[in-house]
Amino acid sequence: MVLLISRTSDSPAMDQLRLTTRSCHFRWTPKRPANTIWCDRTNWREARTAEIDVAEPLTGKEALAVDAPPTLIQAVPKRRAEFFAGRLCAMLAIEELCGIAHAIPVQPDRSPCWPEGLLGSITHTDHRALAVAASRAFYQLLGxxxxxxxxxxxxxxxxxxxxxxxxxxxxxxxxxxxxxxxxxxxxxxxxxxxxxxxxxxxxxxxxxxxxxxxxxxxxxxxxxxxxxxxxxxxxxxxxxxxxxxxxxxxxxxxxx
Incomplete structure (x- = not known):
């Protein structure tokens, strides 16, 4: 599977103080399986409209990897693409918020497990994904x-x-x-x-x-x-x- 992501605005009109958002457009082609995707942070910061083949392995300090959980290994390409795009946006939002791109595991009830002291929410359509994150010091609820x-x-x-x-x-x-x-x-x-x-x-x-x-x-x-x-x-x-x-x-x- 090749997942192609292009960055969109990081600050929707409804963005609020102390909230961090990341969003993207994405599409996929069923060329080969992928259980991990890679994002080059430099490309993300600078290429607002360029498409990025995130199934190509990357190395270096600017490389960010997103792994599929075991429950997703056998999922259809569309479902994997949605998961990868949403998690990528969430990890980048968390990194902007606290300096570290924490992974976001899947809990037994399939909800995301956010890092200690943070809360967030992820959403996607067939071709768009968006995540928002915040510190629990400032927010009680976020959806x-x-x-x-x-x-x-x-x-x-x-x-x-x-x-x-x-x-x-x-x-x-x-x-x-x-x-x-x-x-x-x-x-x-x-x-x-x-x-x-x-x-x-x-x-x-x-x-x-x-x-x-x-x-x-x-x-x-x-x-x-x-x-x-x-x-x-x-x-x-x-x-x-x-x-x-x-x-x-x-x-x-x-x-x-």
């Missing part, structure tokens, strides 16, 4: 989700699973139904990713209620039955950005 806007037929088919009739009333007239459903999906996913490391509970979309929608944020409330007492609140404001046919949502709750 990010990136989704392509659903086709109309898909949004219609999934709508009842994601939003209730009452939640649909918050859709602005200028926003298409497909965009609204995608936004609700991504925002609830970002919330789930942010709270899962604390609750260790799987929640359903209807365990989270949408109760407000603004130009750059969506208000969500966690059902009391799904809430953990370890959470600081059951109401959250999720930042969002709609651009290039995608919806990007970020929940970042600072320390008190």
């Amino acid at each position: 990010v989700d990136l989704e392509p806007v659903m086709p109309n037929d898909q949004a219609e088919a999934l709508s009842q699973l994601i939003v209730t009739p009452v939640e649909k009333l918050f859709r602005p007239l200028a926003m298409s139904s497909a965009t609204f459903v995608t936004l609700a999906f991504a925002a609830k996913e970002a919330l789930y990713k942010a709270i899962y490391p604390i609750t260790r509970r799987v929640i359903e979309f209807h365990d989270v209620k949408l109760f407000g929608l603004h130009n750059d944020a969506i208000d969500l409330e966690l059902d009391p039955l799904a809430r953990s007492h370890a959470l600081p609140t059951n109401r959250f404001s999720v930042k969002y950005q709609l651009a290039d046919g995608h919806c990007l949502c970020l929940l970042a709750v600072e320390q008190p």
Whole structure:
């Protein structure tokens, strides 16, 4: 497998103080298997649009290696590409934050294991990946989700699973139904990713209620039955950005 990555902006419009993000576009070709990818940090810093064949082994202090976990060795090329791109972004974000590109192991429940004192979140689509990291000294919760806007037929088919009739009333007239459903999906996913490391509970979309929608944020409330007492609140404001046919949502709750 050859995975080709091109760097994109490291600072989305919703980037917040003391958060570090890294993002990239990626694609793959099933030419040969790869259980490790390599990234040249110099190329990453300087080549904002150039494609990098990250399946080619590298040496030297600028080389950064990302290994596939045993559970991923037999995965299809698409799944491996998504994992590699997401982990690469996460390791580069951590390196920017604390100076060391820590590996991020996969826990038994398949969630990422972040280094001591840090928290983060990873998201990807078929061709984009993004990771955000922060110090626990400044943030309690962190979750990010990136989704392509659903086709109309898909949004219609999934709508009842994601939003209730009452939640649909918050859709602005200028926003298409497909965009609204995608936004609700991504925002609830970002919330789930942010709270899962604390609750260790799987929640359903209807365990989270949408109760407000603004130009750059969506208000969500966690059902009391799904809430953990370890959470600081059951109401959250999720930042969002709609651009290039995608919806990007970020929940970042600072320390008190």
